[in-house]
Amino acid sequence: MKEFWSRILEFNDKFFPNWRENKELIFFSNAIAGEVGELCGLVKRLYGGGTNKHPPITVCDLVFEVIDYMIYSVLFLEILGVSEDSFKFYFDLKMNQLYERMRSNGKNEGN
Numbered sequence: 606m607k608e609f610w611s612r613i614l615e616f617n618d619k620f621f622p623n624w625r626e627n628k629e630l631i632f633f634s635n636a637i638a639g640e641v642g643e644l645c646g647l648v649k650r651l652y653g654g655g656t657n658k659h660p661p662i663t664v665c666d667l668v669f670e671v672i673d674y675m676i677y678s679v680l681f682l683e684i685l686g687v688s689e690d691s692f693k694f695y696f697d698l699k700m701n702q703l704y705e706r707m708r709s710n711g712k713n714e715g716n
Contacts, residue, residue, distance in 0.1 A: 610689040613679045624680070633681035640677060644670040 617624045647670060649655060651662040682692055 609675075610679055610692075613676050614683065617680060625684070628684055630681065630684060633677055633684055636677040637674060637681060640670060640674040644674065 644667065646655075647662050647666055650659055651667075687695070
């Protein structure tokens with residue numbers, strides 16, 4: 606994960622040197638929503654939706670949209686003040702909450 610996170614930051618620092626000065630979370634949250642919308646559009650087309658003819662959807666197309674979502678998520682977290690190290694803390698905390706929720710709902714691993 607370290608390489609992933611740092612490569613995103615290095616890219617943005619190189620090509621968008623003032624990106625950290627724009628502390629508007631709305632820009633990054635809307636960018637995330639846009640990428641999710643693009644992913645949903647591809648999935649809709651994958652299942653035959655839409656009115657226009659398009660080339661077939663590939664796994665690469667879908668993965669690239671997920672990567673775009675992940676890039677904006679990292680930038681959002683950085684603007685929020687969440688570093689990669691603190692993200693790991695929050696991730697572990699959230700996963701523990703999810704496990705506890707499943708156990709309290711009577712779900713066992715493998716069920």
